Amino acid sequence: MTLPSSTRAAVLTEHGAPLTLQDLPLPDAVEPGAALVRIVCSTLCGTDIEIWEGRMTFPGMLPMVLGHEMVGEIVALGEGTTDALGRALSLGDRIGWSESTCGSCYGCVVLREPVACSRRGYGFLQRADVPPYATAGLSEYAYVTPGAAKLLLPENVKDTWASMAGCAAKTVLRAFERAGRIRPGSTVVVQGSGALGIFATAVASIAGAGRVITVGAPAERLELATRFGADQVVDFREGPVAEQVLALTDGRGADVVFDFAGAPSVGPDAVAMAAQRGTVVIVGSTGPQGDGFALSAVMGKELTLVGSLNGDISDYARAIEFFEAFGSRFPWDDLFSQPVGLAEASDKITHMHRLDEVKAVIDPRL
Template sequence: MIESRAVVAPGRGKPVEVVTINVPEPGPGEVLVRVRACGVCHTDLHYREGGINDEFPFLLGHEAAGVVEATGAGVTEVGEGDFVVLNWRAVCGECRACRRGRPWYCFDTNNAEQSMQLSDGTPLSPALGIGAFTERTLVHAGQCTRVDPAARPAVVSLLGCGVMAGVGAAVNTGGVSRGDSVAVIGCGGVGDGAIAGARLAGASRIIAVDTDPKKLAWAEQFGATHAVNAAEADPVAEIRSLTGGNGADVVIDAVGRPETYQQAFYARDLAGTVVLVGVPTAEMELRLPLLDVFGRGGALKSSWYGDCLPSRDFPMLTDLHQQGRLPLEKFVTEEIALDDVEEAFTKMERGEVLRSVVVF
């Protein structure tokens, strides 16, 4: 066992604690990663609040980049010294989705077999199968993707979740292409990722929708051409007005509430596409006239992790960033220490940051 300082959520709604945990040496198919940076994501806050499940204590953190320190038997994907971004969808290669050539829908993703533990031997539940608010973490080899080692860890770590979810919602799920009009409802980290993805894909008009003027200003940094404050105007009417009265070709709901989904549905053009990438809660229900669903045509899609394939998308997006075509650095509001995670959650809830990033 290797001792490592880590951020742990001990129970529902309780403040996180920084403690020393025990990390096993890697077994077959496993990799020990020395974490260099890890973003503070809303999903980590959901784990702390018990919004995911009740399998406390949780080892938080999952948007991470680091260096492979050791590998277990049979690992060929990565080797000692490789700079990697971690992912929470290590495809199995054997399930029905993988066999159909759609590994981004893999139904049997891989995680490390061994458990990391508190010093008293209590097993930890790693957030999204990663658990990276720690100096070292144990993951499955398939959760490691090599990227350009010249990239800043604090920047490319965000590809591990939120940014990838947003970029992928636009490019992979929404199929945004040159000349398309795109509207993005909700301009946090995921929404701004969708805006950046739409810009990469060549969208001609990118409409950012939010109720927070600060977030609308952030959205412009990532390529939004127009901003709509939904607290002051009807977003459906505004999006239609900005698209010749037709609605946008692709509308991305990065909030995940029934009311924002309805806005996305009615703000799209006939035969347009709605993409839901914001995560709803279990009690939420949606009501839409079935005749409208039929009559408007097009596609209603959900985007899981931006329908990404980490082995394909992480290196590509890192290279685009290194070329100056994807401003990942603008997502990083602040770099913090491991002891500052609880305060970072507070800033996140207040809407003061896009991303706080723990740097080791």
């Protein structure tokens, strides 16, 4: 097979502006440990929207190709390329992949935490005008670098599910692991009704929570949350969130509070509605500094505060196993919009920005 020399991609050149379709070069050869894939599915993540908006930015990041939840079919393999579990890969195999890590920094070697790698390489942070150009999801083809942890995907996990597992699902599952045991019958509050919050609602239900309360908006998102295991929902537009949750729990509060929203008020709300000796897990607060809260409340309630950052290849593998195990438990397909091609990617970003869609799907083959 003759390798493609270029790929069509939707490129972000200016924050808040429409993406532009460009032809980007592809490497002449595939390095040992690397792969060239044809993207078959890319699902947009909240981080993609924050980058497009300019809320998540740093000097010199543009131009870039968005998309870090994707699945691809291998069209070329470098010498010795296997998946992260050592399984042989072949042309035509369907793979997903996690961020590249260096394997030699303090985070990799001493902490043994890939998320702490000081040179962690996110494919969607690759500039589109610097080799290897196309390593992200909104592209017909993507170059999967040698350091990226690849995963051979099972046939019974759909493209959309496997794409979502690449960030949203693995982030949620890592947060639950960081939180520790969800005691059967306990009360769990999920702050946020986006894709992460709704997926977390389902995970909390599966984990044995006796009551799951999902906080968010608009009403359509909260109704969707009820289909994914929410016993009660709280619309933050209808009054102070903590007061609503405390009213629902007879003043006791929640045993575990998960932040998947990242709004400035999340911290004070989480501490206020956490029960005595409860746990607060911060996952979604990636933006500007949030509102302050009294440390005396943390001390007085003997709360446990836990941070959880994204996820690594182990979390990704567990997310794939999760969908294998619980594929029929909830209507996962309801999270996803109908797939569109690269030319409509800008419209989908705008829709997600307006909260009109939970999880947009891009199929560059369309």
